Amino acid sequence: MTNGLRERKKAKTRAAIREHALRLFEEQGYAATTVDQIADAAEVSPSTFFRYFPSKEDVVLVDDVDAVVVGAIRAQPAGIAPVTVIRRAMREAFANLSPQQWELERRRQRLVLAVPELRVRVLHQMTEAIDLVAGAIAERAGLPSDDFSARVVAGAAIGAMLAVLPTAYYADGVQPGDFDRVEQALTLLENGLPLG
Template sequence: MSSPQRADRTSSPSDRAVTSLRERKKAKTRRTIQEQALRLFAEQGYDATTVEQIAEAAEVSPSTFFRYFPTKEDVVTQDDYDPILMEMLKAQPAGRPPLTALRAAFRTAFESMGAEELDKVLARTKLAISVPALRARTVEGMFATIDMLAGAVAEREGRDPHSPAVRTLVGAVMGVMLPALFTWVEQDGRTPLPVLLDEALGYLEAGLPI
């Protein structure tokens, strides 16, 4: 049996290139499935659209669809933004207060998205608000996001992620972001989402002045 060092030495550039290509293909397939799903939802409604129709439009089999998205709800509620947000948060200076760091991380993460990507987020958010089954899944996703952010903040500050201070801070961040998202949807994206989110987090950072 080869040692880890031996395996590392025998891993060739071509092997790494194949792995990278495979990951890019998987990401492309996932993106295509989601794009076609959002198009069909807009054209014929969420409830009227089947997984089979989405798979056909994306030129994949239904079984392939389920490898990427366990349910139809997941094609709306799942995204790849958490790793981006975590990367931006880790890039914040160590001495920066946690709320300031979170605000800067959210602003940088959303500003890095192009117009097309933000249009997809807007479409998904509209669905998540309007479809009852998706609202329930969205709430589940929010709890997962709170856990993720609590862990990241606790790591930065050397605190317990389950401490009331950490959980309250992260909960407050999520709380002020929700009205910003609702405003964005009501305005049909007229005011850029990064602007609305940064404004909301700025109010929180200032102590929520009225």
């Protein structure tokens, strides 16, 4: 089997596992759904499930958009201020999401909002997101991946985004147009956080 075919088959299996898991979580509840039920619905073994997702929580929490954003950060031209780089990368990444990817994001977010143990894990993921963005920002500047200033910039940018996104969670999840609020928040950060 060629690498391209193998990768497509893996992506298809991963998507099937996630789709069946989300459907079962929505139909019978997160807590009532087992890995065995998800594997059975996706027609894979439980061990195959765990090759794709380390835990039941990860089916909901693994965010495919993070890698796209980090790639877009790395692809920005040199000589641009870090927050501008993040804003442009976010715009690029989210502008290219398909309607199916937006629907997946909305479903994931509704589950996170409804399931306390998922909300707790999201806090841990924010730290990981800061690490990813800080590493990309530091790399662009030729600094060590744990550079303090890169980490503060990444934390400020992610904090600004979080400050405007929760209102979307309470409606029908994040919509494509909600990125305008994220862009406003990052622009405010770029401009030194003036009030008013």
